[in-house]
Amino acid sequence: MSPFDTPENAGHGAILTVDLAALVANWRMLKQRAGTEAAAVVKANAYGIGIEPAVTALAKAGCKSFFVAHLSEAIRARAVAPDATIYVLNGLAPETGGAYAEHDLSPVLGSHEELLEWAGFRQSGAKVRPAALHVDTAMNRLGLWPGEGLDLAREKSGVIAAAGIGLVMSHFAASEVIDDPANARQISAFAEIAAAFPGVSASLLNSSGHFLPGCPSYQLTRPGYALYGGNPTPGKPNPMQPVVGLEAQILQVREVEAGTQVGYNGTWTAKGRRKLATICLGYADGYPRNASWTDRSQGGSALVGGVRCPFVGTVSMDLIIIDVSEAPAEAAKRGSAVTLIGGELDLEAVGAGAKTIGYEILTSLGRRHARHYVGL
Numbered sequence: 001m002s003p004f005d006t007p008e009n010a011g012h013g014a015i016l017t018v019d020l021a022a023l024v025a026n027w028r029m030l031k032q033r034a035g036t037e038a039a040a041v042v043k044a045n046a047y048g049i050g051i052e053p054a055v056t057a058l059a060k061a062g063c064k065s066f067f068v069a070h071l072s073e074a075i076r077a078r079a080v081a082p083d084a085t086i087y088v089l090n091g092l093a094p095e096t097g098g099a100y101a102e103h104d105l106s107p108v109l110g111s112h113e114e115l116l117e118w119a120g121f122r123q124s125g126a127k128v129r130p131a132a133l134h135v136d137t138a139m140n141r142l143g144l145w146p147g148e149g150l151d152l153a154r155e156k157s158g159v160i161a162a163a164g165i166g167l168v169m170s171h172f173a174a175s176e177v178i179d180d181p182a183n184a185r186q187i188s189a190f191a192e193i194a195a196a197f198p199g200v201s202a203s204l205l206n207s208s209g210h211f212l213p214g215c216p217s218y219q220l221t222r223p224g225y226a227l228y229g230g231n232p233t234p235g236k237p238n239p240m241q242p243v244v245g246l247e248a249q250i251l252q253v254r255e256v257e258a259g260t261q262v263g264y265n266g267t268w269t270a271k272g273r274r275k276l277a278t279i280c281l282g283y284a285d286g287y288p289r290n291a292s293w294t295d296r297s298q299g300g301s302a303l304v305g306g307v308r309c310p311f312v313g314t315v316s317m318d319l320i321i322i323d324v325s326e327a328p329a330e331a332a333k334r335g336s337a338v339t340l341i342g343g344e345l346d347l348e349a350v351g352a353g354a355k356t357i358g359y360e361i362l363t364s365l366g367r368r369h370a371r372h373y374v375g376l
């Protein structure tokens, strides 16, 4: 029986399975490794797996702090985590203080302008939780310059006190590359910042930061990718449990002769007699078109009966063609399920096949899959 025969999957082209027990196990593992309080980064719909189920499961497991990118995401997280501290990484957009107060949220303040606006809002009598302060130690993206942070910290009665800062944080630019010299520079720049804010909690580690030798954990960590099963130590065995699985259904199987061109614009040519299967998933399901496999460039693949089968031609909107010549015949037939994410096709392998990173694969996970939350 194919998984597509069940009532909840019938009519869907692909099945996305999210293992919430693995998500929680990954959070506990990272927390134990850091030996400190661990938050969870749940921006971008919890990296594509669904913000409500992710936050609900993690909050139940004892996670007390969450980071999102947007205020709208924070409001969704608040609805399922009434007591948690919820930080908005992208900071205080103009005139949004009222929404922070209404939903009891905390901005991650990243510029002097944001600090002043938030301090003014608090001084006007608004009741809000402490905010976080972002210091930029490498990225040149969001956050105060380190020197600016140190100067403000020294003015005891200044804007920092008025803004009510409960957390000071910075973000790694290259923590997945263990020997990148930027890591040591950021670790030492942040040590100076953290010391300038005595009594304020500090947070530096993202997923890969947990695996950087000699990096202190401070009071709060901020893992994202690794919670969802991504490998925080690329090139080395993945210490995390897989959270996401994706299967798609075979619609048709056909044999083609040598010289046959396949797919839009005939970008792939059969070099011999090949057996091809067309599966019910495409770029409209979040599978990148950059995973196309042409005569000139390699692309993605699927597992069919445990055998890795390359894509053939361009990824279309709703369909992908795969070469199932080497797969067992009983697995490569109409109605069968093939694996797009799972087993040896982990997030890193899928990302590589699409000339991107596992993060982008996760955060693009499609909206029209049958979704199943399992494990809890």
Ligand SMILES: *Cc1c(COP(=O)(O)O)cnc(C)c1O
Binding pocket: 041, 043, 089, 170, 171, 205, 206, 207, 208, 222, 223, 224, 225, 226
């Ligand atoms: C996204 C993000 C994280 C989480 O990073 P991962 O590499 O997914 O663990 C942590 N901190 C900040 C500021 C972020 O933007």
